[in-house]
Amino acid sequence: MSISPADTVWILVSSALVMLMTPGVALFYGGMVRRKNLLSTMMMSFACLGLVGLLWVLYGYSISFGSDHAGIIGGLNFIGLNNVGQEPSPVYATTVPHLAFMIFQAMFAIITVALITGAVVERIKFISLLVFSALWMTLVYSPVAHWVWGGGWLARLGVLDFAGGSVVHINAGVSALAMVLLLGRRRGFPGDAMEPNNIPLVVLGASLLWFGWFGFNAGSALTAGGLAASAFVTTNTAAAAAAFTWMVISWLYRRPTILGTVTGAVAGLATITPAAGFVTPLAAIPIGVAAAVVCYYVMLVIKTKLGFDDSLDVFAVHGVGGILGMLSVGVFASLAVNSAGANSLLTGSGAQLLKQLIGVASVGAYAFGATWILGKLVDVTIGLRVGQTEETVGLDLSQHGERAYGGLLR
Amino acid sequence: MKKVEAIIREERLDAVKKALEEKSYFGMTVSEVSGRGKQKGIPLQWRVGEYRVDLLPKLKIELVVLDEDVSTAIDAIVSNARTGETGDGKIFVLPVETVVRVRTGDRNENAI
Numbered sequence: 284m285s286i287s288p289a290d291t292v293w294i295l296v297s298s299a300l301v302m303l304m305t306p307g308v309a310l311f312y313g314g315m316v317r318r319k320n321l322l323s324t325m326m327m328s329f330a331c332l333g334l335v336g337l338l339w340v341l342y343g344y345s346i347s348f349g350s351d352h353a354g355i356i357g358g359l360n361f362i363g364l365n366n367v368g369q370e371p372s373p374v375y376a377t378t379v380p381h382l383a384f385m386i387f388q389a390m391f392a393i394i395t396v397a398l399i400t401g402a403v404v405e406r407i408k409f410i411s412l413l414v415f416s417a418l419w420m421t422l423v424y425s426p427v428a429h430w431v432w433g434g435g436w437l438a439r440l441g442v443l444d445f446a447g448g449s450v451v452h453i454n455a456g457v458s459a460l461a462m463v464l465l466l467g468r469r470r471g472f473p474g475d476a477m478e479p480n481n482i483p484l485v486v487l488g489a490s491l492l493w494f495g496w497f498g499f500n501a502g503s504a505l506t507a508g509g510l511a512a513s514a515f516v517t518t519n520t521a522a523a524a525a526a527f528t529w530m531v532i533s534w535l536y537r538r539p540t541i542l543g544t545v546t547g548a549v550a551g552l553a554t555i556t557p558a559a560g561f562v563t564p565l566a567a568i569p570i571g572v573a574a575a576v577v578c579y580y581v582m583l584v585i586k587t588k589l590g591f592d593d594s595l596d597v598f599a600v601h602g603v604g605g606i607l608g609m610l611s612v613g614v615f616a617s618l619a620v621n622s623a624g625a626n627s628l629l630t631g632s633g634a635q636l637l638k639q640l641i642g643v644a645s646v647g648a649y650a651f652g653a654t655w656i657l658g659k660l661v662d663v664t665i666g667l668r669v670g671q672t673e674e675t676v677g678l679d680l681s682q683h684g685e686r687a688y689g690g691l692l693r
Numbered sequence: 694m695k696k697v698e699a700i701i702r703e704e705r706l707d708a709v710k711k712a713l714e715e716k717s718y719f720g721m722t723v724s725e726v727s728g729r730g731k732q733k734g735i736p737l738q739w740r741v742g743e744y745r746v747d748l749l750p751k752l753k754i755e756l757v758v759l760d761e762d763v764s765t766a767i768d769a770i771v772s773n774a775r776t777g778e779t780g781d782g783k784i785f786v787l788p789v790e791t792v793v794r795v796r797t798g799d800r801n802e803n804a805i
């Protein structure tokens with residue numbers, strides 16, 4: 284195949300858009316923690332740009348997208364970007380340079396690791412987070428990316444995941460839950476009012492996420508044509524429906540909060556992700572509404588009934604959103620939207636829904652089990668948690684020797 | 694000499710300041726404080742559910758006056774800080790041993 288300049292521009296721009304989502308996550312999460320942990324929370328995301336950005340070009344891309352081994356893992360033929368050059372790959376995104384596809388995928392790996400950090404903020408040791416992140420990208424993210432997008436067993440089975448409902452969101456959300464169980468609650472949770480230090484930062488972060496998500500979803504069309512436009516519109520529509528719905532729910536409860544509204548937007552975006560290029564723009568409305576309603580009540584149950592300290596609700600937003608979105612493909616997908624997709628419950632049969640269920644269950648089970656083992660390994664070797672004093676003074680000082688706001692003299 | 698410490702609602706500052714100035718008490722120190730009293734707290738919402746914040750933002754005005762001026766100052770503050778609702782604040786009066794004006798080194802009555 285020859286290179287299409289239009290497709291290449293779109294994939295490179297999309298890669299840059301998705302890159303910006305990781306600082307977006309840093310701001311989104313950073314604003315929600317207490318002041319003493321603002322920098323450490325932002326650092327957890329930003330450090331992924333350094334760590335995962337390196338590991339991906341060294342070997343992550345190869346074991347995710349290299350030649351298939353038993354449907355489980357990619358080979359070493361792309362190690363150190365060997366055989367990944369300016370010519371297109373014969374298999375992936377065949378109209379853009381292979382390097383462009385590789386860097387687009389790098390941004391997904393980076394943000395997926397960053398998403399998990401919301402569950403472990405305010406108490407995890409920074410060095411342990413780095414070690415865990417490297418292990419997790421290697422042994423959880425890469426295999427799952429291979430299963431779904433690299434020609435692995437779930438791809439062969441026909442499981443559809445347009446832009447990462449399983450690879451990114453279920454993967455991150457379920458792994459977050461496993462880490463919460465290993466790490467335990469923050470001191471003072473529940474009971475102490477852990478007030479967000481800066482909600483405007485949260486709004487800024489959510490805005491960057493929404494903006495970047497156009498690259499995430501519409502970029503996943505891998506061409507600059509009609510499918511990209513369709514995914515762009517479903518993405519925006521689901522985000523709008525979910526933001527508005529969450530706002531209404533919080534209003535029915537007491538008052539319409541902006542923290543709730545932006546959370547709804549992110550839940551809607553996570554939920555539409557696997558379906559973005561398979562469903563019609565109007566189908567994005569029920570998907571967005573369902574995202575807000577289900578994520579809201581799951582969050583309520585986890586926080587108040589079960590007492591799990593998934594600090595920034597990674598499971599409730601990304602895990603639940605990813606599951607809902609994967610299933611919504613089996614309900615709303617249509618071959619009229621994407622000939623590489625499938626028909627579904629509303630357009631044909633329930634066969635695709637069954638495949639989606641298998642995708643959800645297998646990625647969820649693997650992510651939970653593997654993360655638990657990796658987290659436990661880090662815990663018994665270098666320890667996951669900071670000491671009591673370090674937690675009390677805050678991770679900004681104890682882990683990074685910095686503070687977010689200057690001293691008395693401004 | 695006495696120090697008058699008044700905790701008041703933020704929105705009453707301008708009126709209290711003006712009233713004190715009319716009685717020629719110009720100098721004061723104002724700081725943002727948090728506190729609680731009979732007003733209890735206010736509910737705030739998280740992404741889901743709510744939590745209670747029981748320390749509410751108030752302003753603290755501090756001024757030092759001669760003993761015979763204390764009741765005039767208190768009257769000016771009370772009549773302008775009061776809304777009649779809980780949360781209007783409190784006034785404390787404390788004895789002051791020494792006052793020094795930094796620029797001149799003047800002491801006590803000459804320094805107020």
